[in-house]
Amino acid sequence: MKGRYLSLAASGAVLCLTAVTLTGCGAVGGLTGDNEVTLRVVAADYGDNPQNSSEAYWKDLATGFEKANPGTKVEVSVYSWSEVDAKVAEMVKAGKAPDIAQIGAYSDYAAAGKLYSAEELLSVKTEADFLGPLADAGKVKQVQYGMPFVASTRxxxxxxxxxxxxxxxxxxxxxxxxxxxxxxxxxxxxxxxxxxxxxxxxxxxxxxxxxxxxxxxxxxxxxxxxxxxxxxxxxxxxxxxxxxxxxxxxxxxxxxxxxxxxxxxxxxxxxxxxxxxxxxxxxxxxxxxxxxxxxxxxxxxxxxxxxxxxxAMGVADWVMAFKNGHRQESGKFLDFLYQPKNVTAFTEKYDLLPATTSGYQAKQAATGGSAPQLKPFLTALPSSRLYPVGKKxxxxxxxxxxxxxxxxxxxxxxxxxxxxxxxxxxxxxxxx
CATH class of the missing domain: 3.40.190.10 (Periplasmic binding protein-like II)
Structure with missing residues (x-):
């Protein structure tokens, strides 16, 4: 579930310059205009070339969310899988954690008290829609901090x-x-x-x-x-x-x-x-x-x-929200991210497996029609073994x-x- 390198560092730099006079571009995200909140999102690239980079998905998602939520802007930086985890670690160490990160591991940040729990962020409907084994894998001491984004088997x-x-x-x-x-x-x-x-x-x-x-x-x-x-x-x-x-x-x-x-x-x-x-x-x-x-x-x-x-081995990639003071805005964005239409758009683009029950049911139907080759991957998912991601x-x-x-x-x-x-x-x- 990996891709080519793509960095939106330039836009990140512009964001930092905008925010520095207000927040020092520290851990708390920037405020612009009339108390407008800017959510900083870091995501991994699942594409294998610039033409199918994940940048397009996140750009469309951000545009749709901003239209539905006036007063909240979303700035997304997309990095290759070979460096995205390290990039987020560097940001956290420097006191500049993003509001939301979509990366490979969450538990070390959860153990350090840096993350909001899923319960603090999501609507009941969204939280209940995660596939049980994946939701369980997102827990540290029985509290879910890691929200499964997509899954795959091999x-x-x-x-x-x-x-x-x-x-x-x-x-x-x-x-x-x-x-x-x-x-x-x-x-x-x-x-x-x-x-x-x-x-x-x-x-x-x-x-x-x-x-x-x-x-x-x-x-x-x-x-x-x-x-x-x-x-x-x-x-x-x-x-x-x-x-x-x-x-x-x-x-x-x-x-x-x-x-x-x-x-x-x-x-x-x-x-x-x-x-x-x-x-x-x-x-x-x-x-x-x-x-x-x-x-x-x-x-x-x-x-x-x-x-x-x-x-077989199963893999889930994770979404997490850092405690930057934007709990409500981050929660709304995550509810939007996990809407069935947005989940389907991403999993279909990259032939990945959904992490939600609604997405799983839709994909099961598709394996008999538009995506029959996914059936063996989907069949293996419920009994697969995941990384020990719950360990910090x-x-x-x-x-x-x-x-x-x-x-x-x-x-x-x-x-x-x-x-x-x-x-x-x-x-x-x-x-x-």
Whole structure:
């Protein structure tokens, strides 16, 4: 659920200059004109090029809200997924938190007392519309601070032509279902023998390393936390999963010319749409990107290490409102954001899954008609495992993973050592 870089820093700078004489451009948002309130919103970009940047969505949303709410202006800055979390962290540290942020983690800000709760912000109707598992994931100590924005689950995408040409599937095969990791390895070897540049793309770069890592951990019987929701990052199944990637996939030259630790998700997607990648883990956004380039592809659940059933990974991105003195205005804006028509406009634009019951029901109807390819993603959502976003330490742990996990699959990499270091820091930051 990531995109290209787009910054509206210039407009942010103009806003700051406007507000400085009144507020010093500090944590409290600017007031302009006759007590007009300006809400500062920071959002992530889900597009893969300037033409489908999320900027257009937020601009239209802001215009519609301003028209319906005279006296409140909305200034939006959109950043790529590789930097938006860090941008918000910098703003908060500098005492210039935005009024509303749409980013990847909320719990550290909630634990620090910097956020309004959902109950303080939303109408009863809006608050009750969130899908139960996602609303629960947005809670810290039973209070919801993180409001789920959109969700996705992940499937293994494969290029039908490349697999057929390599002899993995028959020319007329309608589907392929690898049973375990040995099947993936065998398929990747055939793709390599057929001179496919990247048999299996393994993006462990900064953009979304924490997601790719979690998919493999879950498929190996592990995960970031155990059944008691305590960190288990350095568990034996997790170590084995990374050893498989190091020895069988990277070590045998099956992951292409770019080192996994330097490969970002969108770059892997781009390779797939160009017909250079045989297999990779992907989310619904890849559907349109691949179809637009005429790539014929199949989608199956990522097989587990031994063929046993394991939960798939789900991801939710979050909206939060900082305590900048604009609770009422922020609440109105969020009620507007979560109106069914606005939820549908965004999820349809990027082929993502809604975080609301009304949106989920609409998407279920669409999977039988206008969006049938979304059905397997939607089916997996209710039972999927999410990041441990309720832990205030998660943002830091996620950053640690982004910076270091790529080292584990390098030749000579030490998964056990790196995971132990990450786990030790995680447990220290989240004592139970």
């Amino acid at each position: 499937l293994l995408f494969y290029n039908e032509k490349l697999l057929a040409d390599a002899g993995v599937i028959g020319k007329d095969a309608k589907g392929w279902q690898p049973k375990n990791w040995a099947d993936l390895e065998a398929a990747a070897k055939k793709l390599k023998a057929a001179n496919v540049p990247t048999p299996f793309a393994l993006p462990l770069g900064r953009e979304e390393a924490q997601a790719e890592t979690m998919m493999w951990m879950l498929a190996g019987g592990g995960g970031y936390t155990d059944n008691e929701e305590s960190y288990s990052i350095d568990s034996a199944p997790n170590v084995k999963a990374l050893e498989f990637l190091r020895d069988k996939m990277v070590g045998q030259g099956l992951t292409g010319p770019v080192e996994p630790g330097k490969l970002d998700r969108q770059a892997a997607f781009d390779g797939f749409t160009k017909g250079e990648v045989g297999m990779l883990n992907g989310h619904p956004t890849l559907l349109k990107q691949a179809a637009a380039k005429g790539v014929k592809f199949g989608m199956v659940p990522l097989p587990t290490s031994d063929g046993s059933d394991q939960p 330490s998660w943002a830091g742990v996620s950053e640690d993973i982004k910076q270091n996990i790529g080292k584990t699959v390098q030749p000579g990499g030490q998964p056990a050592k790196v995971l132990e270091q990450i786990a030790t820091a995680a447990r220290a930051a989240d004592p139970r």
